[in-house]
Amino acid sequence: MFQFPITLTSKRVRNGRKLRYQYVNNLYQKYNKMEGITTNALPTPENSAAESSENEGALERKRNRIRRRLKSIAGESYSDSESDEELNDTGAQDDEEADQERSFFKKYEKPQESFEKWQTESRKRVPIRRTKVSFTKYQRMCKSAKRKMANALELASRHNRIYLQTVSEGLEMVEPVDGKPETYQMKHISVLNNLLHVQIYRGNWAAAYKCFALLIRIPEVDIRNVWGIGNQVLHAKESAKYLEFLEWMSNVYSSRTTYPEDINFRTAPVFTKGSRTHVPKFVTTWLWEALIQYTRESFEINGDYRPENDKLQELIDKISEMLLAPPYMEDSEIWFIYSLCHMVKADILSNKFDSHLVGSARDIASNQVIQHIQKTKSCLQTCITKDDFVYPKRHIERQLETFEDRLHIDDTDSKSMERDTDEMNEELDTQSIPSEYAYQSDLSGRSSST
Structure with a gap:
């Protein structure tokens, strides 16, 4: 089913x-x-292209005439049919295109380059090729x-x-595999898979967790095909483990590992793994979920803040390491998550800023906030340059201005500042985000199984 x-x-x-x-x-x-x-021709100047196009047919006829003449001198039979010429050219073409799979995919747009990008604008529509x-x-x-x-x-x-x-x-x-199962193992996988989906629809997370635990222990089952539905089960049943599961997926199935196709044909990569130009969806899901949970925990601890237990800072360090290599350094969504991490960090530090500090202590505390604000702006600018990424720009700019204003107020103005901030958020006319990019700014959305 x-x-x-x-x-x-x-x-x-x-x-x-x-x-x-x-x-x-x-x-x-x-x-x-x-x-x-x-x-396959290389670009040439206009005059050279015109000359080559005029003499191309004549040169081809001359080569065929010389070939037939040499065959007649050698006593070999020759034919003017194109089938004979194709058989003679087969060896040279096979040498040039030894890997048929690579030459096949060179003519098509890679799926990872257009993954979940729907063109709805009329300016970007391409007419259908109707050559018959x-x-x-x-x-x-x-x-x-x-x-x-x-x-x-x-x-x-x-x-x-x-x-x-x-x-x-x-x-x-x-x-x-798509029809009737032929072996008992395939039948076992089919029953577990059907039970897993049925129990999720019924909301029976305990039974769904058992089915998922049995399913991923079968050697033929690829966990990259069920990670989305497994994450949903862990989030409902074992909320403390779903982040560990996503982090484990991002570490084990890394896109940095090489794949020798001629040797590992039995472990062919699936699209859910990602590639050199595409970030796997379980990585972005892990970053979003970690940002939400660590932000909630940072605001809940309030006065009991310890830098050595700062999970948000650990997430910032992790993303900074990821952005040093492809495909993360070219993905605008990763840069946006990185900017939000610095934005949340600036919000936390500005709330804990003590206006009674003087001297070097005050300078150090204020410089930390300003540093995260500047890092947020630079990351957002990188999002724009990397891709046509859309985000609520005015809302984020006003929030950053609020963080800066907290550094220049005293205790008497703190309550009025908070009241003005609440009024500003209520009256804020946020920018409308197109539907094709809505999933990039939805912090609470969870990725479904691919």
Whole structure:
């Protein structure tokens, strides 16, 4: 009933993907050749491009004529058909494109670059490409693509040959994991997965916790596919452990680790792990949840404040280390969380500022607040430069001004200052945030399972 939390990572599945990538790449090359599209050429000046475009056809005909002449001199048979030329060029193209998977994904936008970014503005809409191909031309492209894959299909298994034939005809094969479970272990995973979702819908967190604990202990289950629903169960059942679980996920499944595809084909990475350009969602969820909880704890302790037990400062140090390397240094949401940490820290220190201090003690206390305020402004500026990040700018600026004003008032003006701050917050007309960026400023939202 629900999606299985496992991923097929056998060698047969990987070889089937390679055949599919190679078939699509051959179709793409044949289409570009028939349409006269040259996408691999380097940019040249206009005069050189014009000259090369005029002489390109003549040079190609001359090369073919010389090739046929040399074959006739050597006593070899030659043909003017394009199939003979394609077979001769197969070896050179295979050497140039040894990794069909990499060449396949180079033509498409990476999913991590457009993850959860919905373009709703009319200015950013792109017209649909309506170029059509006749059925005769399509048949020629398919025959040419399969002819180039003759050697690969001879070495492929029977299942992969059937898989390629099915995919090339526009159909799709249903894997055993998506259909009826074939083994007792698959049946066991299916029952536990269904029970986990049903108990969550009923609000029975004790039973859901037991199902989740059993499910993640099965070797075939990938915890990266159930971390979202597991975090929800831990938040309701074991509130003290859900932050530890997210921190463990961010440390174990780090995007800094390398992945040798030719060796570890049985542990293929899933999209929920993240990449060199995409921050995993469990990392951002952990940072948001940690910021909320540590902020609440910092305001609850009030007078019993100890720097050695400052968890908010530990979070700031952790994020500062993360921002030294990709993909965190390029993610605007991480910079925004970092700025909010400094903003909360400035709020706490300004509330605890003693106006009776004089001399160097007063300068040190005020400099700490000003330092966090300046750090907040610089991080927010980085958010704007990294991406089209939207946040309530006027509200944050007024809050920072309030923190600075606390450093220049005495005890007689403290109550009036607090009253003015409350009135300002009530009358504040905050900026409207577009819906596609609303999840970035929602501190209480929790990520669902991907």
